[in-house]
Amino acid sequence: MPWLQIKFFTSPEQAAEIEDLLLESGCASVTLLDAADTPVYEPEKGSTPLWQHTIVMGLYEDNVVEQEIVDHVRNHLVLADNQTFPQYKSEILEDKEWERAWMDHFHPIQFGKRLWVCPSWREVPDPTATNLMLDPGLAFGTGTHQTTALCLEWLESLDLTDLDIIDYGCGSGILGIAGLLLGARHMIGVDNDSQALIATRDNARRNHIEDSRVEIYLPDDFPPQQADVVVANILAGPLITLAPVIADCVKPGGLIAMSGLFERHVDSIMLSYAPWIEFSPYATKEGWVRLNGVRRITE
Missing domain, CATH: 3.30.70.120 (Alpha-Beta Plaits)
Structure with missing residues (x-):
């Protein structure tokens, strides 16, 4: 019809x-x-x-x-x-079959050499790779956006074995869950949207991750703690406002990556985090930027 x-x-x-x-x-x-x-x-x-x-x-x-x-x-x-x-x-x-047409829009995506993000209705391209099963939903983050891709590529490049990770602004939980599948021991997801916390928990279970390896919090409930690796894929404004909070999530000598910003935001964000973070050269993808660096070790 x-x-x-x-x-x-x-x-x-x-x-x-x-x-x-x-x-x-x-x-x-x-x-x-x-x-x-x-x-x-x-x-x-x-x-x-x-x-x-x-x-x-x-x-x-x-x-x-x-x-x-x-x-x-x-x-x-x-x-x-x-x-x-x-x-x-x-x-x-x-x-036409509208549901099928919508599903046909989403395909497995590769990040680096060993990480794939795959919708559940697609065949996994490489069964020997690290495969994160994730369907589009209410919470932001499926791997299709440049900022998510930049962060996933960064995580894939690290040795995360037995490290702890904080995903600040977790959305669907894609970054923290990817970290766990790549070898991290434990993740904490923080988001100001309760739907995002539900999505993170559901997506972790879909990827056969034990509940004990995942903690989720609204920002006001988040108990201050530090992790070896922190990712914050939000926006420039919140990144600047939350600089002391997000920087303090990183252990001395730990790693941080931030995205959700454009090149015009780089200087102001680097200045906001300068007391804590030593930055590496930033990465770009179609105008979007990922900043990453190391938490300074102070005596």
């Missing part, structure tokens, strides 16, 4: 109301998209941030009359004095 898809190009202020109006008009599903392809990585706890240019996309059975949908939105959408009715467009989508 074909489907009618209607997209409204709007602002964050209008998006929620348009979503409600589409559902009222019999929409089978509503999806919010970013018109400028700008991801939101670190929302405030309990918030649902939207993009400056948001697409509200509704999917209808093909027997629905497009003009009736548009008229319903037009007649009920409350516009401020400086707002105009949003632009929209529609198209007919041929029927």
